[in-house]
Amino acid sequence: MKIFLFEYATCGEETPASIAIEGAGMFKALYEGFREFLSVKSFVRPEFTEIFPFPSTENWFEDFERCAEESDYTLIIAPEDDLLLFELTKAVEKKTANLGSSSKGVFTTSDKWLTYQAIKGKVNTPETSLKPLDPPFVVKPRISCGGEGIELSHGVPEGFIAQEFIEGMDVSVSLLVGDEIRVLSVNGQIIDNFRYKGAIVPYECGNDVIEEAIKAVEAIKGLFGYVGVDLVVSDIPYVVDVNPRITTPAILFRDVYGINLADVLIRNYEGKPIPEFRATRKLILKKYQGVSKNSVLSFRGYSLVKDVYES
Numbered sequence: 001m002k003i004f005l006f007e008y009a010t011c012g013e014e015t016p017a018s019i020a021i022e023g024a025g026m027f028k029a030l031y032e033g034f035r036e037f038l039s040v041k042s043f044v045r046p047e048f049t050e051i052f053p054f055p056s057t058e059n060w061f062e063d064f065e066r067c068a069e070e071s072d073y074t075l076i077i078a079p080e081d082d083l084l085l086f087e088l089t090k091a092v093e094k095k096t097a098n099l100g101s102s103s104k105g106v107f108t109t110s111d112k113w114l115t116y117q118a119i120k121g122k123v124n125t126p127e128t129s130l131k132p133l134d135p136p137f138v139v140k141p142r143i144s145c146g147g148e149g150i151e152l153s154h155g156v157p158e159g160f161i162a163q164e165f166i167e168g169m170d171v172s173v174s175l176l177v178g179d180e181i182r183v184l185s186v187n188g189q190i191i192d193n194f195r196y197k198g199a200i201v202p203y204e205c206g207n208d209v210i211e212e213a214i215k216a217v218e219a220i221k222g223l224f225g226y227v228g229v230d231l232v233v234s235d236i237p238y239v240v241d242v243n244p245r246i247t248t249p250a251i252l253f254r255d256v257y258g259i260n261l262a263d264v265l266i267r268n269y270e271g272k273p274i275p276e277f278r279a280t281r282k283l284i285l286k287k288y289q290g291v292s293k294n295s296v297l298s299f300r301g302y303s304l305v306k307d308v309y310e311s
Helices: 017-034 060-069 081-092 103-110 112-119 207-218 248-257 261-270
Strands: 002-007 039-041 073-077 137-141 151-153 160-164 169-177 181-192 195-201 225-233 237-243 283-289 295-299 302-308
Touching: 002 017, 002 060, 017 073, 017 248, 017 261, 017 283, 017 295, 017 302, 060 081, 073 081, 073 261, 081 103, 103 112, 112 160, 112 237, 169 207, 169 248, 169 261, 181 207, 181 248, 195 248, 207 225, 207 237, 225 261, 248 261, 248 283, 248 302
Parallel strands: 002 039, 002 073
Antiparallel strands: 137 151, 137 160, 169 181, 169 225, 181 195, 195 283, 225 237, 283 302, 295 302
């Protein structure tokens, strides 16, 4: 059996190193998991050939379609920007077994306004509008990821939404969506000026955080496999984003929980039981400008650094 593993920063277009390091970290973790029981097909950008045992590509989209057609399963990790994840999902879902969300679910969650429309009234979520709100509020591109373009503002440019600014702890909930919705992990998010800098796995929180994350996923049709829900925990938890793809904290799951996420994704697709697991340690993963002995991966002056978390 073959799986086509595609991560956009590793296999597709050139991406800033500060972002590519996260993508390559996810690619590495999943490749190491899948190769234990499947034949992994992929290709990489030339600068990654020294890191991963895959050929370089001259036309990544042609290779993308070919690998999908030649594989039994496909897993895509790509940004929502320019509806890229949606277009790639749509391109493969009739050719291979897609381990992730359907193009319908990806389309809704790629657009923050459509996401808000789907979940409002069903979960706690900040007031959101296409027009300015009472300050303070932030503006976000309707279609983006990784915190790009988010800032405090007094106006709403075209293609952006306004969202009530909530102060609190940034948390993400990693869910496995299949015949039922299962919690994989609750993660603390390290955010600096609205930009993602790392994760704490696991993060202790109340059941209300998990409940809001699950309700958000239940409100959006077409979500499947790994889904990450971002929340801000203030007086109550507020859902601020839904990510229909693998997210960066997954890099730590084997170290923390002793699970092979790749195996879990296949089991979920095939409707097989998922083994029980629990956290045996608490780790922190940070993006670091430079090289460290604790690096999970280093690329063009950036590293992902894994360490024991001490609160």
